[in-house]
Structure formats: C-alpha cells, structure tokens
Amino acid sequence: MTATLDTEDPPTLGEGTSLRPGVNDLVTDPTSAGSGGAPVEVFGIRHHGPGSARSLLAALEAYGPDVVLIEGPADADSLIPWVTAEGTEPPVALLAYAPEEPRVAAFWPYAVFSPEWQAMRWALERGVEVAFCDLPAAQVLAPRPATLLDEEEPEHEADPDAAVFAAGDPRPGAGVDLGPGGQVPPGAGSGGLSPEERARWLAAHARLASRDPLAALASAAGYDDPERWWDDVVELRHHGGPARPASPFPALTEAMAELRLLALAPRDREADRERRREAYMRQTIRAARKRGRQRVAVVCGAWHAPALTWPLPPAVADARVLRGTPKRKVALTWVPWTHQRLATATGYGAGVTSPGWYHHLWTAPDQPVVRWLAAVAHALRDRDLPVSSAHVIEAVRLAETLAALRNRPMAGLAEVTEATRAVLCEGDDLAVRFVTDRLVVGQALGSVAPGVPTVPLDADLQRQSRTLRLRREPQVRTHDLDLRTSIDQARSRLFHRLRLLDLAWVVPGESTVVSQGTFREVWESQWQPEYAIALVEAAVWGTTVESAAAARVAAVSREGSLQELTGAVERCLLADLPDALAELLRTLEAKAALDADVVHLMDALPALARAERYGDVRGTDTSVLRSVAQVLVLRICAGLTLAVVGAGEDDAAAMRLRIDGVSAAVGLLEARADDAGGLDLRARWLATCRATADRADLHGLLGGRLVRLLADAEELDDVPLRFGRALSHGVPAARKAAWVEGFFADGATLLIHDAELRGLLDGWVAGLADEEFADVLPLVRRTFGTFSAAERRALGGRLAHPPEPVPPGPHAGAVGPPEGAEEDLPALRTVDLLLGWRR
C-alpha cells in the first residue's frame, strides 16, 4: 500500500472511536503525573529510548486518551495499521520518497523499544484513534521555497542528505528529564543560584544548548556523556527501585522550555524547518480538538514538547507559517530496518549508539546486567574464546562496583562494557569490538508484512529491468551479451552494478574468461526470494542502482587494500561509474605511494592493466588509469630486485606468478602505448628483469623465469650460454631443477622449436650422475607434467626424429643423436621417462 498524498490541508483524521468525555474523566488516575483532566497532554520522549517507552506506556494508560498523535509524517497515517499486521517485526522504518526521483527520500526508523512504536501499538490494540502529526513527507521532501522568512536564501532543491534523516531530531535523543533522582541543573528552573551565577551559567551553556540541549543539561549535572546522563535519569529508572516512579514528562517539558529559551536559534534553514514542523503539529492538535476529541495525547521528541502544550496560542500565526508550503508527490511505505542502521555510527542523525543494549533492556524480564554479561560470554564462547562462569561472576561484580563508584543507580552500558573489556576480554580490544558489533549494536533485521510495497532501489531496478527486458524468474537463464549493441551494453552495465552491490541475481556465466572477453559477456540470472531482502540491505547505499553502486565503491576505496582497489577499478569501469572511478584512482594513487611492499604493487597491477584495456573497449577515458598504471610499473621496477632476492621455495613460486602477471600487464599497457612521448615501460621492465636475472642470490625458479621472459622478448642473445651456465656442474641439483621449472613452466613451445635449447636440456640430463638424477627427477617431471599431452608428444617426436642437425652446445657433446641409434642413447631414454611418452 503506497500512500500518495498531494493535498493542501493538514490531514483529516478519520472518524475512529466515539467520543467518551464522561468515561475519560472517571478513569483518570489522580496519581498520574498531575495530568488530571487536561484536554491535551504532551509526552516529550527520547527517540529510541526504552526507558521513555516504558514511562510513556504507563503515562498513556493513566491518561486514557481518545486520540494519540505521534511525531511522524502526517501523510503516513494510512500506514499505521500495518504496525500490528501479521509479519511486521521491528526494526522497521517508514520510508518516503519521490517516485520520479527516488534519490530524494527520508526514513523514519522504529525499533520495538521506540516510544513511538509502542504508542502506535498501544493505540491500535485498544482501538484508540492514532495519527501522525508532523510535517507531511510531501512537504519535507519538497523543493524549498524562495520566500519564507529567509528572503536572502536562494531557492534550491531539498538537500537529499538533509532530507534523508529529516525524521527524528537532528539532536540525538533530544529530550531531557528531571526525574525525582535527577539533579536540577542551575539553568533549568529553580536552583538556589544568584542571578549572577545563573547569568554566567547561561552564557557558558547557551552555545552548547543551541547545538545539543541534552548535552547542556548533562554537563550541568556533571556528566561528560549526555547519553549516560539520560540513561541514568530516564532509561534506567525502572531498574533502579521496585516502586513505579512518577511520570517524568511534566518535569521534562519544563526543563526543555528553559533550554529552548537559551537555545533560540537564529533564523537559518534549520530553525525555519523546526518552526514549520511545530506549527504543523499544533495545527493537527487543534484539528483533533475541533473534531471533538477530549483527551489528546501527543508523543513527540522532548525538544518539541514545550511548543505543543495546551492551551495553544491562536492558530493565525501557524497558518501563516504554513501558508504556501511547497509539496511534491511522494510515495510512502514500510521497509525492514536493522539495528546496525539504527546506530548512530551509520549516519542516522537521531540514532542511538547501542540499539542492541536498549533492545535487551526492553526485553530482559529481570537482572539485565547478569543476563547481558551471560549473553556476552556466550557470544565470546561462540568465537572460541574461553570464558568461564567465574569470568561472568567477576564481570558482574566489577560492573556493579563501578556503578557504585560512579553513583549510578545501576550498571549501565559503560560499566558492562568496561567489565567486559577488563574481565571477559582480558583487555583485548578486538574481542570487545566483536561484542560491540554483535550485541551492543545488534544484528536484528526487521520484516514487514507481505503486501507492503517497494523501496526506491527496488523500484529503480524494476524500472531498468523493464526497459532492458529482464525478468525475475526462478529458473536459470543465460544472457549472451554482445557489447557492440547498446541494449546489451546497458544490460552489462546493470549486471556489473548489481555485482558491485553483491546482489547475486545475475552472476558471470561459466564461459566468461576475464582476460579474453572484449565483445562478449555471458551472464546467468536466477531470482531467489531472499534477494528482496538483499535489495533492501543494499538500499542503504543509495536509492538508485547507480548511486548505490557508486557509494559501495567509495566504501571499498576507503578501506580496501591495494589489490582490492585495483580490482574495484576494473569493476568500476565495467559498471560505468566515472565519478566513483575518479575517487578510486585518487585513493589508489595515494595508497600506492605509501605501500612500500613491491609484492602488493605487483598483485595490484594486472587488474589495473586489464581495466585499462576494457575501458578502451567501452570508450571510457582511461588516461588517468594509464598514468596510475605507469607509476605502478615504475615503482615495481624500482623495488623488484630487493623483493625477489632471498626468496624461499614457497615465496619463489608465488613470486614467479607475480612476475608473469606484471609481464603480461606491461605487455597490455605497451600494446596500447601512444607513440607521442610516454615512458617506454617495456624497456624499463625488461632492463629491470635483466639486472635482476644476473643476481647470483636469486632463487633458481625466478632466475629461470626471468631468463625465459627475456628470451621471449628477444632481449638476450646469449640464452644458450645462460642455460648452460645455470645447469652447469657448480650449481646444486635442486637449484638446477628449479631453474628448469622456472624456464619451462607453462609452455613447451620454445623447447619444441628451439633445437639448440632442446640439446642443452638433453645434454644436462645426460650429464647427471645417478644420484643427482634421482634427486632432480621429481622436480623436472613436475615441470614437464604441466605440458599438455600434445606438447609432450610433439616434443618426444622432435627428440626421436630431430628435424635438423643439432649444433653442439657447450655441454652437448654427448648428444647429437645419430639416425636410428636412439635406443642406445641413455639421454633419450631418460627423456622418454621424463615425458611419460611411449611410442
């Protein structure tokens, strides 16, 4: 169900419940927070605060409202019934977006412990009318007007970033409480302060108060962390004592009123929006009263509470503020949310740092600290960290002692985390971080009832799929793309972007070989139901496939290793994300400059070279790419010698592959070198190879490989000499074998066609002593085992029937097989044995 509103007036509330004036007066609990029979009661809560939620439920029960108005987009009223629908599990978020421009979107997330969520449930379960009262999303997302209090401000589109989190307060958990246990800050009302002291305090706190009112109150109470202060006076109050404390809301509203005086913001955009929001809320309250509602409960961020208290000022001013507010067409829906995204860490303005902890506080029936630490111990054990019950006991003791030391009513998150660090994790920050991710933030994923419509990313994907004639089918379908046609190119682009987002709907098909595909790409698509969740997961990156993929790349470029970065460059090119690419290349350049390890550079280069080539096929500008690749090659050349000398057996094998990779990459880069200027990379690379190959302390495998590379490049005129030298008597057998392996690995062509070389090899084998031969046989056989059967046959054939006379090499005296006498040649028999070749 998508609510699309484009109306002028504040939303009209449906005729829900009947009026019950008399009844309400009768059920009023005289002990309840002094609310009595007030026609409007404002409950200023802290967004996502479980303590607020508990207090709120108690207060609602006591007040018995006939309508509940909740801070939230008023045009989302029709979505409220979904809250209690089968299949809806918090955390979920209200999502509003402009259908024609899904980039412009806003989220209003709710967890099970969010007061707003509990208020909705409370009202729905009792059949009490419930509605949202904040500025409709249609106005939140609208382009801003030119004239509205700020004449000098130019007209401009709503900033999508600002809009995304337009929901909650910009101040995390704005709101405050002066509960019975709380200290009274000198600025917030009474206090035994002289006017001078008060003035001084005001001056010192005015700045802070305008930015973060909660922090101002907390610092006045001597807390450095506003969250902790709030936890002490509101969130933890129900665990403090057995008796139910009185409602905190009246004191809260009073304190906020004082703070608002202090923090009267200048007339900037923010203040302007606040003004409009509060005007709208007041108008909604008036409308409810006008319809005859006798007991209106308003649930809003504590910051707004003083502005909404009854009696309200005349409506004229508010009507003027709201007049002419622009609107746009919006779509609204519920989407599943996660605790991770509730956390402040992911950028949600009104988030909380510890949704997992709050969820625990909300759900734990008793002993929250003990239960929490037991859960932590369980999580650590799952990770194979030895944590005994004795550990847990000690951790609980430490947490409680700390709380006592700090005069807190009970151990809070700070105490249990410190106890976890000191006792359960033995000071290991890594383990603590694991606990934080897993439990403190939590991994809960909400769900929405079936029938609730789609997120913008999904909508964008569906639109593109329609254009590109792609269907979501449960069976595997192969797409053979010809990149020369524009539709296939668009498809390929989409597929690559989806891959960047880890959406497994389409995966590269079997026959695709990265280094060969230039015009063809093969993909396979298969739709699974859980991809819907993956799409929502990916929606956090952006509202269109393109923007989400770009954001994802940006995240990689911030954290990835050099190799991951060049991999990302390749995928970025394929997915056609030029902006992300530019950013990526900047990071890449910086990282390459810093990375002293030539090995990393060598790992990184091939992908970059491939990317450069692909970019050309797609007509992307790759000059930057090319310059980065050139710098990489130069850096590799500078450090190669140091990196390869002294390499051991395992290192040498890995290094050989790297050298091959770099060599191929240099070839790719060189193949496209511009004639005008530019560095002669190939010459540089070969010169480096040559200098390195001459080193005596090089591993045999690498020595052989480098000579082979140089021979292939026709850089050496003394290959036979080098071969002979490498295999001469002074060299240990194992080294010779490694040399041969390096030289011949991955290709027999040279051996088949170069009679001179073949002779050298043959002579070497023939010249081996029995013992030596037994030593090197497995090594040499390993090399020849990599040749294909056809190559081995060809080689055997050549040895049996030499096409031309073999000129005698330095060690080839014993070879020179005369016609028809091959049976007598021990060397040939040996080669037969080596090659596994039988006539």
Place this chain on the structure above:
Amino acid sequence: MTTPAPADALRPHAEQVYAGELRALAGADDRPRPPRWRMSPWAVVTYLLGGTLADGTVIMPKYVGARRLVEVAVATLATDRALLLLGVPGTAKSWVSEHLAAAVSGSSTLMVQGTSGTAEEAIRYGWNYARLIAEGPSDAALVPSPVMRAMEAGSIARIEELTRIPADVQDALITVLSEKTLPVPELGREAQARKGFNVIATANDRDKGVNELSSALRRRFNTVVLPLPVDAESEVAIVASRVAELAASLELPPVPPAMEEIRRVVQVFRELRSGLTTDGRTRLKSPSGTLSTAEAISVVTSGISLSAHFGDGRLRPDDIAGGLVGAVIRDPVTDRVAWEEYLDVVIREREGWSEFYEACREVR
C-alpha cells in the same frame, strides 16, 4: 607507615611527595571505605585525576587520560580481583600502579621488580640462612617477600613487569590470588591475607611472548590497557608537568619553560607515531620505536640539561635535536629512511621550524 623521605632522596616515593594531598583527601573523604583503605575509591580516583577539594586543597592530576580507565582500575581493587595494567612502554603503567598503591594503602614500596632472574622467594618467602642453620625453621628465620608482607598487613603489593618473570615463578601467584593464602609448610602454618590485600601488576604488551601469562593466572586479573595520550594538548600537558617535576628533583639549573619546544617534540612524536601529519595532508612512514610520552619527557629533560650546562640557559632547538633523533632512529636502516623523509618532506616546509630543521640536519 609513611616516613618522610631523606631530604636528598633522588626520587622520593609517591606517598612522600604527595603526603599533603593524601592527608587532605583522607580528611575530606566521608564516603564509605573498603576495609583497610586509607580513603574511599572515589577519593582514590580524585587523587589520580586531580581536582579541588571542598576546603580548597588542589589535588594535582597524576594521570592525564580517560577517567573510565582509572575508575575501572580502582573498582577492580575494591573487589578482590587483582589488577593488571597493560600498555606499550612509556604509558605510565608503573606510575599509575605506584600512585594507586600510595593512595589505597599509603605505601607504594611493597614492590617486586619482575626480571628474568626473579626467583620464587621474591614472591613467596626466603630464609635467613644463618638463622635457619643455627635455629632451624622459625618465624625469625623467615624472610617474607613484599607480597607476603602485603598479605599480612592487608595492603597493596605491586609486581612490575610481570611477563618478564619466568612462568614457573609466575605460577606461585595463583594460590595467592585465588586462595588469598600463602602456605609455609616448613613452619606448619600459612600466611592468610587480611582484608585490603591486593596485587597490582604491570606488563608490557609489546614484548608479547616473553613469558605469556598462563590462562589460570590471567583469569585472576582484571585487565586495564593504558593507551597513548589521545590528543596533542593532553600530551603536551603531561610532558610539561613531568619535565618540570623532574628538573626540580634533579636540581637542574632553572631553565625557563619552553612550551614551544615541548609542543614541537610532542608534535613530531605524534606525527611519526600515527604516520600522519597533524593537518592530515601527508602520510608518513612510522619508525619502529614506541615514541612514547615517556621518551618525549626524557628528550625534553635531557635538552634542558644540555642547555643549562652547555647552552645559553634557554631551551633551543639544537638542545633537543640530538635526543630527538636518537629516540626516533632505533633501527639504523628503516628508521633513518623514515626520519629523513619526514625531515625533508614535512619539517623543512613548515613555517617557523627552520632552526629546528637545521639542528636536526646537523646531528643526523
């Protein structure tokens, strides 16, 4: 228990230097105290982090850093768990341990210095062999270790560099920490710890694997990791105050405080340590040394000594350059590369640093 230090003690104990503060705190403190504590946990935290008492006594901050670390440490001591302070060299582990013991028990002298040669006697008890041979085993012939004395007195024992102690000797602590008793089979008795006894151990987590604690022993400790200072200002404050104290106790000729040079040393140390310049523009290679605050302190102190005895009595860049370069270059090959790169890329360009640059160039 606290005896005044001899007037010319090179380094008086914490409880001697701050005797006045300790007295004032204990006097002003009306909160509940754990058995045999000289003051309440709250007062111990105040003693370490500084503050002003109701009667106007100013308590100097001894440790500049996160309050929660000190709170966890003190809370640990208030439970009967032992405290293990971990950290790279120069993060004030021993300093904190000394002051904790001074504040809690009024004495920081019951201390075992852990070395690879530390024997079991240093943790349990030894014998006066002349007496042992003459009289046989008796209480008079027994020489109790600091740990045993702390158990009997109900006070804090300190063990420095716990991981330097051989593993079999470390294990002697297990009974002490879990059973809170030390059997003396030769005399057929045991020393039972009285309330107030606890152990503060320090260990260096850079030398991992020296003598890794067994998990049985590790389990008896709550661990607090002391970090390097978070921001430059607090590090400058630490260095400045410690340098002033040290200069006073070493009776160096007075040299006017040179905040500029201290700031410079701290900035160089921080930049090299984090591998990033303060303005966040340039990445740097980090040298292999710890470059801890303690080293910064000693660089500045030796600079002051240089300028007082050989210079013009004012701390100048060439007084600190020698010590600074020595602290940075620990590995003659890689560290030198890092340092010279830093010198030429960052320092040379920096405004107002040319004198310092020249001084560093000279000593390299």
